[in-house]
Amino acid sequence: MGLMDGLSHWLRQIIAVILLASLIDLLLPNRTMQRYVRLVAGLFILMTLATPIMHWMKGDFDSKLAAGLNSIELEPRSAPDQLAMIEEAGAKLRNKQQAQAAELVTARLEASIRSEVEQSEHRGVSKVDVKLERRNDGSMDVAKVVVSLEPAPVQTTSPDASSSPGASAANSVQEMQPVTPVDIRIEVETWPTGDEAGASGGKQADKAASAAVEEEADRVTSSRISALIASRFGIATNAVEVKTPKTAAEAK
Amino acid sequence: MSILQIVGIGFLATVLILVIREQKPMFAYLLSAFVGVAIFLAFVGKIDNVITVLEDLADRSGIPTVYLKTMLKIIGIAYIAEFGAQIVRDAGLESIASKIEFAGKMLILVMAVPIISVIVETVLNLLPA
Numbered sequence: 001m002g003l004m005d006g007l008s009h010w011l012r013q014i015i016a017v018i019l020l021a022s023l024i025d026l027l028l029p030n031r032t033m034q035r036y037v038r039l040v041a042g043l044f045i046l047m048t049l050a051t052p053i054m055h056w057m058k059g060d061f062d063s064k065l066a067a068g069l070n071s072i073e074l075e076p077r078s079a080p081d082q083l084a085m086i087e088e089a090g091a092k093l094r095n096k097q098q099a100q101a102a103e104l105v106t107a108r109l110e111a112s113i114r115s116e117v118e119q120s121e122h123r124g125v126s127k128v129d130v131k132l133e134r135r136n137d138g139s140m141d142v143a144k145v146v147v148s149l150e151p152a153p154v155q156t157t158s159p160d161a162s163s164s165p166g167a168s169a170a171n172s173v174q175e176m177q178p179v180t181p182v183d184i185r186i187e188v189e190t191w192p193t194g195d196e197a198g199a200s201g202g203k204q205a206d207k208a209a210s211a212a213v214e215e216e217a218d219r220v221t222s223s224r225i226s227a228l229i230a231s232r233f234g235i236a237t238n239a240v241e242v243k244t245p246k247t248a249a250e251a252k
Numbered sequence: 253m254s255i256l257q258i259v260g261i262g263f264l265a266t267v268l269i270l271v272i273r274e275q276k277p278m279f280a281y282l283l284s285a286f287v288g289v290a291i292f293l294a295f296v297g298k299i300d301n302v303i304t305v306l307e308d309l310a311d312r313s314g315i316p317t318v319y320l321k322t323m324l325k326i327i328g329i330a331y332i333a334e335f336g337a338q339i340v341r342d343a344g345l346e347s348i349a350s351k352i353e354f355a356g357k358m359l360i361l362v363m364a365v366p367i368i369s370v371i372v373e374t375v376l377n378l379l380p381a
Contacts, residue, residue, distance in 0.1 A: 012313045012314065016310060019309060020306060020320065023302070024326070028327065029330055032334075032353055033353075036357050037330060037360060040367070041323065043371065044323070047319075047370070048315065062316055065367065065370050068365070068369065068370070069318050069321070072365070
């Protein structure tokens with residue numbers, strides 16, 4: 001009976017496959033594909049006819065065939081494409097992360113430079129601008145640091161210990177000057193005397209001299225700040241630019 | 253939709269296309285493509301019944317499911333390739349249409365590769381070494 005069962009199963013399979021093939025032949029849209037589809041359908045019928053032989057030869061041809069057909073379904077050809085796509089997405093994410101890290105580093109560096117400079121100079125810092133540069137090997141490097149100092153009323157009130165007392169005194173005098181002439185001029189207008197002309201001329205000369213002193217002081221300050229930043233943060237001094245309010249105004 | 257409606261739509265579209273073609277060939281082509289897509293989409297769902305019958309048949313007779321799956325895939329490839337090729341052919345680009353058909357044929361043949369390899373292996377095993 002086992003033989004008969006097997007035989008009837010086999011016959012049923014053959015009939016079903018042939019019916020399937022004829023139905024599919026009927027479903028086909030046109031003649032151009034017909035030959036190809038007939039080839040595949042014929043191969044299926046052949047497979048079904050040969051099933052007993054194949055089972056006799058080796059038992060697992062069904063699973064082998066299924067694996068082969070499924071591997072076509074999975075399209076192994078597209079695997080490199082997908083890999084490339086994944087790698088591309090990874091590179092994008094990495095770039096984004098690096099950009100975020102650079103932003104964070106810039107902000108931190110700006111904040112710490114600002115606090116360092118403010119502590120050592122006793123002077124307000126209006127803005128610190130750090131520019132990062134990407135090296136060829138992918139690491140980041142500080143390309144430029146721009147420190148913008150505030151106009152320095154802070155400096156006059158606080159005697160800076162680090163700079164020479166002469167410079168600070170000159171600075172304080174120079175700071176006073178814009179205030180005093182205003183007061184005096186009002187008096188000049190009320191009481192015009194000959195002495196005032198000479199006094200104002202002296203003040204003009206004073207002003208020019210104080211401008212020179214101020215420039216000198218600015219230079220000293222900027223070199224001091226550069227040295228400070230270089231020693232604290234390991235940034236080359238020529239990458240540090242200090243903008244005092246005066247130089248900023250001149251630049252304008 | 254009955255067959256009368258489909259024939260009516262087809263007839264209407266044909267007359268319209270014939271009228272428009274003189275003035276605007278571009279719109280005539282678009283109209284024909286659109287009508288083709290509409291009819292195709294309206295009736296491609298009906299194939300579901302046929303596929304159900306086929307699945308039932310395969311289930312009862314105990315043939316491996318991969319056979320049926322592969323056959324259905326082949327039918328799908330054939331239909332889609334044929335459909336695209338005809339739309340392109342309507343625009344008069346015979347060469348591109350034949351390339352689409354070529355791609356469809358290639359995909360169908362790729363389906364046959366595992367079957368052929370199994371058969372060839374068996375036949376080689378049958379022969380005395």
